[in-house]
Amino acid sequence: MLRHSLAFHQLPTKKILSRAFATATAQKVTLIPGDGVGHELAESVKAIFKASNAPVEWEQFNLSGHDSSNDDLMKETLASLRRNKVGLKGILYTPVSRLGHASFNVSMRKDLDIYASISLVKNIPGVPSRFDNVDLAIVRENTEGEYSGLEHQSHPGVVESLKIVTRRKTERIARFAFDFALKNHRKKVTCVHKANIM
Helix, strand or coil: CCCCCCCCCCCCCHHHHHHHHCCCCCEEEEEECCCCCHHHHHHHHHHHHHHCCCCEEEEECCCCCCCCCCHHHHHHHHHHHHHHCCEEECCCCCCCCCCCCCCHHHHHHHHHCCCEEEEEEECCCCCCCCCCCCEEEEEEECCCEEEEEEEEEEECCEEEEEEECCHHHHHHHHHHHHHHHHHCCCCCCCCCCCCCCC
């Protein structure tokens, strides 16, 4: 992730950002617009980075979850992510049918061992909401459990799915969640599981 330690006493303007980034070395970033509105959003992101003079050089891959013939492009994209260590990915379509190709999202998580997913949920001042003072960080394990992807048809019409959970990866995601909580001054960590129903 591209990070600069900048302290602002007011909201940064284009001029302030341009000055702050002026001496920074360009960082190559893998950009995967994805499907749907992904391309439109990617163009907006590029325009914002350009306007602020952010030192980013985009390496764009137009990978689509709709096209199962994208295996070579997927390999190039993974190589770019490994090389650059930084990526911005839009939503890739996930095929629902088991007859289709494997999900690029799941393949990417497994190949790059992207084991933790963080979703930040927070109220926006001035926007009405059903609940007040919402400030959650949800950490989810991406590579085990239902994401193991080990399924087979044991008999016509009968599918078995293996839910693999290892101690090593369970401890790893727990450590990640506690480290995240400490670094972000969170006061409480709650563990949620589905062992009672799955």
